[in-house]
Amino acid sequence: MVVQKGTERVKRGMAEMQKGGVIMDVVNAEQAKIAEEAGATAVMALERVPSDIRKAGGVARMADPTIVEQVQNAVSIPVMAKARIGHIVEARVLEAMKVDYIDESEVLTPADDVFHIDKKAFTVPFVCGCRDLGEAARRIGEGAAMLRTKGEPGTGNIVEAVRHMRLVNSQVRKVIAMAPDEVMVFAKELGAPYEILLQIREAGRLPVVNFAAGGVATPADAALMMELGADGVFVGSGIFKSENPAKFARSIVEATTYYQDYDRIVELSKGLGTPMKGIDMSQLEPAERMQDRGI
Amino acid sequence: MSVKIGVLALQGAVSEHVRSLEASGAQTALVKNTRDLDGLDGLVLPGGESTMMRRIMDRYDLFEAVKDFSEQRPVFGTCAGLILMAKQIEGRRGPHLALLDIDVKRNAFGRQVDSFEADLEIKGISEAYTGVFIRAPYIKSAAENVDVLATYEGHIVACQQDRFLACAFHPELTDNPAMHRYFVRMVNEYN
Numbered sequence: 001m002v003v004q005k006g007t008e009r010v011k012r013g014m015a016e017m018q019k020g021g022v023i024m025d026v027v028n029a030e031q032a033k034i035a036e037e038a039g040a041t042a043v044m045a046l047e048r049v050p051s052d053i054r055k056a057g058g059v060a061r062m063a064d065p066t067i068v069e070q071v072q073n074a075v076s077i078p079v080m081a082k083a084r085i086g087h088i089v090e091a092r093v094l095e096a097m098k099v100d101y102i103d104e105s106e107v108l109t110p111a112d113d114v115f116h117i118d119k120k121a122f123t124v125p126f127v128c129g130c131r132d133l134g135e136a137a138r139r140i141g142e143g144a145a146m147l148r149t150k151g152e153p154g155t156g157n158i159v160e161a162v163r164h165m166r167l168v169n170s171q172v173r174k175v176i177a178m179a180p181d182e183v184m185v186f187a188k189e190l191g192a193p194y195e196i197l198l199q200i201r202e203a204g205r206l207p208v209v210n211f212a213a214g215g216v217a218t219p220a221d222a223a224l225m226m227e228l229g230a231d232g233v234f235v236g237s238g239i240f241k242s243e244n245p246a247k248f249a250r251s252i253v254e255a256t257t258y259y260q261d262y263d264r265i266v267e268l269s270k271g272l273g274t275p276m277k278g279i280d281m282s283q284l285e286p287a288e289r290m291q292d293r294g295i
Numbered sequence: 296m297s298v299k300i301g302v303l304a305l306q307g308a309v310s311e312h313v314r315s316l317e318a319s320g321a322q323t324a325l326v327k328n329t330r331d332l333d334g335l336d337g338l339v340l341p342g343g344e345s346t347m348m349r350r351i352m353d354r355y356d357l358f359e360a361v362k363d364f365s366e367q368r369p370v371f372g373t374c375a376g377l378i379l380m381a382k383q384i385e386g387r388r389g390p391h392l393a394l395l396d397i398d399v400k401r402n403a404f405g406r407q408v409d410s411f412e413a414d415l416e417i418k419g420i421s422e423a424y425t426g427v428f429i430r431a432p433y434i435k436s437a438a439e440n441v442d443v444l445a446t447y448e449g450h451i452v453a454c455q456q457d458r459f460l461a462c463a464f465h466p467e468l469t470d471n472p473a474m475h476r477y478f479v480r481m482v483n484e485y486n
Contacts, residue, residue, distance in 0.1 A: 009468060014407050020343075021343070098405070257306060
């Protein structure tokens with residue numbers, strides 16, 4: 001009997017099971033339980049949520065393994081964790097801890113300003129951020145089994161996630177409509193692997209799921225991203241930096257499932273309390289823009 | 296006329312089931328609300344996260360509606376769907392829909408790094424079959440009236456009991472619609 005672990009199908013399939021769901025950032029076991037109760041399909045175990053990483057400044061690294069273990073022990077849903085871009089050893093440590101998915105994330109300070117991790121060399125699957133189809137296709141080429149928009153993490157401002165989702169999807173539509181002989185030049189323009197673009201053209205869609213991330217703060221934000229074609233939603237600071245995390249978490253989960261049911265979103269949006277305080281993009285210095293890392 | 300089969304569409308591998316059902320000659324519909332069950336001949340509970348699906352089902356009366364539906368019609372659950380259908384779930388107080396006389400263990404093969412593909416022999420399906428197991432459960436034990444369709448390393452991974460079909464792996468992630476054809480045939484026979 002042939003048995004294979006860590007195949008492309010098993011890695012990508014794990015992300016397919018998350019579709020239509022909400023993946024929530026948590027920093028301890030208690031938050032992880034709140035997330036699971038609320039209907040999160042997975043949690044991302046971190047030392048700090050992105051808005052606190054912004055405040056703290058300095059170098060942001062992989063979380064203390066103790067935090068990841070406590071979260072793993074607290075819930076039965078999948079547990080993800082972040083490694084720095086290009087930090088092969090942080091990723092191997094997380095794999096050794098059997099996290100279910102690694103986010104090679106621009107939210108942490110990059111360890112390598114040129115290369116990403118060769119994700120095909122791992123058994124554990126990876127998710128990576130993207131702002132356009134060039135980044136998306138490069139990450140898929142490196143072995144990412146799931147994508148997410150970068151947005152601008154820790155801002156509570158949806159504008160960048162919207163920009164990235166729209167751009168990726170419009171470029172995907174463009175590839176699908178192209179004549180075969182046009183694909184190579186588009187690959188050159190995007191800096192994208194030609195073969196990946198051919199696969200997208202053939203299949204009529206990205207070969208992996210693409211979630212929204214980076215700025216989701218309300219149920220309506222989550223529904224907006226689904227409307228724009230996201231396969232699901234990551235919420236970072238938006239839940240545990242809000243006034244009522246349990247209620248926000250439940251409402252965002254339901255708004256993601258019922259994203260076109262506006263009467264329901266009315267009810268879900270009532271009396272939620274204050275969402276996280278947001279940041280306008282014009283207030284961010286170029287060095288504070290996480291999305292420009294790891295392109 | 297072809298049968299119409301719904302896919303519970305709260306979360307999970309919904310579009311993959313739709314594609315596989317349509318490749319098996321069925322019409323399909325997405326089920327998000329109780330009214331979406333009207334006129335369906337069968338229902339698929341997809342892979343995803345069972346805790347999330349249960350929470351949403353409870354919130355909007357879908358739980359009772361699906362339970363009522365299952366008293367009249369065939370249901371097929373994969374992975375999380377199998378857990379929703381089991382009468383006993385290890386480590387959990389009480390079952391969900393409790394349709395199948397089986398005792399299941401969640402994430403029984405381990406975490407994602409232990410997820411795998413394996414060749415299976417499935418009773419009633421003559422061709423070679425690859426099972427895709429993702430953080431999969433298995434069936435620890437089944438009552439005598441449950442027909443075991445496939446095992447892997449001694450654990451039951453697919454079964455049928457009357458009008459209910461369930462498997463621990465993900466037929467919707469492969470291009471082989473044999474399990475879906477099996478269910479469509481069940482629905483046709485039940486009609």
